[in-house]
Amino acid sequence: MSDRRPEDETLEAAGVERLRTALREDDAEGEPVDADLVWRAVRQELPVEERRAVVERVSADPAWARAWRLAKAMSRAAAEAERGAPAEGEVAPPAAGEEAPAKVVPLTARRSWQARPAWAAMAAAVVVLVGAVVVVRQQQAREDPARIRGGAAEAITSQVPEATALPREGFVLRWSGVPQAVSWSVQVSSEDLKVFHRAERLESREYTVPPDVLAELPSGARVLWQVEARLPDGSVQRGSTFVNRLR
């Protein structure tokens, strides 16, 4: 890459900075933001074409742009928290895309290392040992099912046996799983997959389908239901579709 900066001949750096300030100061409302989508785009957890689609929204919408800046700042802070923030007096690690400054080692120090191969061998052994510990811990983390990493979560399971026929006046759906869910939605469909009822923001793992929405279904009809868990980070986890008959 050349040393030329994009703003050298087109917009001076100060001009770009003024535009950034104006964008930041803009408190226009914009469209509702899919915060989870923006977060995953910033973290490069989405495929590149989807990331570009999010950047398109950012270019056109002040709320999406605000969310992008916030996600960028929080994502960086999270990364530093994960790897350990520098202690006072230490130099912060470079952000993504920045080059780390070369470390200048005094000549005397270099000579001292060269003169002590035993020390170098011990240091190498320590590095290998630390590396092995890190690998083992990473494997342990991967194997730990209780560990939450955004998106990975326990499945939603029906607590109503599938063979059970439920009465119209007590068509009670129960489920388990996803302990971190903050609310639930239930979608009820007929056998031809037509959704005829939906309940939002439920706080318990149980829902009674109102009898009147089942009124048009004949006895013995198969009722399909699906549960969605709303997670604390705003994302949604969908369960499988379960089936119970109407008595």
Add this chain to the structure above:
Amino acid sequence: MELRHGPWAGASPEAGLETLRRDLGRALASVCPASLADRREDLLQVAMMKVVELRGRTKGQAELTPAYLYRVAYTTLIDELRRLGARKEVALEEVEQGPQHPVAPGDPERAAGAAQIARAVRDCLQGLVRDRRLAVTLHLQGHTVPEAAELLGWEAKRTENLIYRGLSALRACLSLKGVQP
């Protein structure tokens, strides 16, 4: 609950929360418009309460990584910002005709001017060829050329050229709208 990584490792959960609170405060200060400056502490408090509540609810069941908690704080802030936006009564002042200049943060007298400039930037971006628009958008969001290249899946050299040409077109468009960056 154990938090394994970074400054969270070996520290009390409260120390991890303090780090999160500090980072949230910094992020809010760098992202929120000056018009929301008096709400920053409230926003911070709501996000921290959400994190603490979540940790309490999952205590003994799951281990929450810092990345996860930061994400929770971020989404809470977005929800709160949306809520504030919905309640806000906007009283935009008429802006003087003629060239406008972006304002420094915290200058309430010219906040409306900043909004108009931001709108002009968005309009002009929409007139750019898509690839230039995407590259310039990330540049204006504060990303370096290598970062923008990685996010958009392009070579750094190509991304740099897109930004260069895009900024040139952006300046021309803004000039036509009477905005001198």
